[in-house]
Amino acid sequence: MTRFPRLRLSLLTAALAGGLAVFPAGSSRAEGSFTPAQRQEIVAIVRNALKTDPTILADAITAMRAETEAQQQAKGLQAVRANRAKLAGSSGDIVLGNPKGSLSVVEFYDPRCPYCRKVLPDLDRLVSAEPDLRLVEKVVPVLGPASQMEAEAIAAAGLQGGYLKLQQALMSDSQPASVARIRALATATGLDADRLERDMKGPDVAAILHENMDLARQVGLEGTPTFLIGEKAIIPGAASFEDLKSEVDSLRKPS
Incomplete structure (x- = not known):
């Protein structure tokens, strides 16, 4: 036998x-x-x-x-390397931390995702703890019409220099998504609500979201949040502060 x-x-x-x-x-x-x-x-x-x-x-x-x-990770990292310039951040993204930092992390997030909301304090803590961290946040509407609406609003706010203000307002808000609610929050954060509503359906916002969604597909995104740790790892899910800190620390080590 x-x-x-x-x-x-x-x-x-x-x-x-x-x-x-x-x-x-x-x-x-x-x-x-x-x-x-x-x-x-x-x-x-x-x-x-x-x-x-x-x-x-x-x-x-x-x-x-x-x-x-492992195969999916390898394929995703190949896409990360191929799209290095786009993942470094564009005018449609928000960059937290040190804009010239050598430790790069990219987060794909959906504004309606509860796990993306949950991880926000840990990201603020991570940025404070790592002076050389450059954190790029890319909004991707993957959870339906409400996500699409709020992603459009956040991208449109960026055209007024108010990306972070409206992002924080929307992602800490418990009210159902609506144009009226977005206008109210935009006004409360000092944005031009009329311009915001126009820009939400404009070509610039459409281009921003299209590029983000295309990048998400190429790296094999299966849900939000998803973190790209330099060109070393793709971390899906709401990773803890400790796990994110460990991954960022690994960027200091030679490949």
């Missing part, structure tokens, strides 16, 4: 479950080279292994998930 090392047996288990066969690179064996009796024996080995140790399948799934995530 052929014996498989645990990892190989795990991969074989998952492969057979999916109707595939797994062989080492360069192997002369192919699925068609097994006789029906040999294939039946392999299936029996796998079934017996799963009965005696069900964690084998869980290990296989974990291993495949990790491999998939």
Whole structure:
């Protein structure tokens, strides 16, 4: 009876479950080279292994998930490097911290995302703790019409130099999104509400959001917030201050 090392047996288990066969690179064996009796024996080995140790399948799934995530990360980082200039920030973004800082972080966020709102204090804390940090925030409306409306408003506020003021007002507001509410908050923060409403549907705002969404797709964004840590890592989700600080510290180390 052929014996498989645990990892190989795990991969074989998952492969057979999916109707595939797994062989080492360069192997002369192919699925068609097994006789029906040999294939039946392999299936029996796998079934017996799963009965005696069900964690084998869980290990296989974990291993495949990790491999998939690593591939997605590599593909995303390739896109980050290819779009270095655009990710450095444009007139449609807000740059927090040191505009000339050497430690670069980019956040993709949705103004209606509760996790994006939750992480705001940690980002302020991170900027205060890292004098060489350059944090670029890119707004992406991914959660529906309300997000689209507020993203347009934030980008339009940037045309008046009021991006951060309206962003903070909207992301700390608990009222339903509406043009009337946006106008009220814009006026309260010293912005021209009439101009803001016009600009929200103008070509400049449309171009800003289109570019941000295109960049998000290229780096493989699956949700918000998502953080790009220089060109070293893509961190999805509302990472804690400690995790973000650790990732930023890693930018000081040579690749």
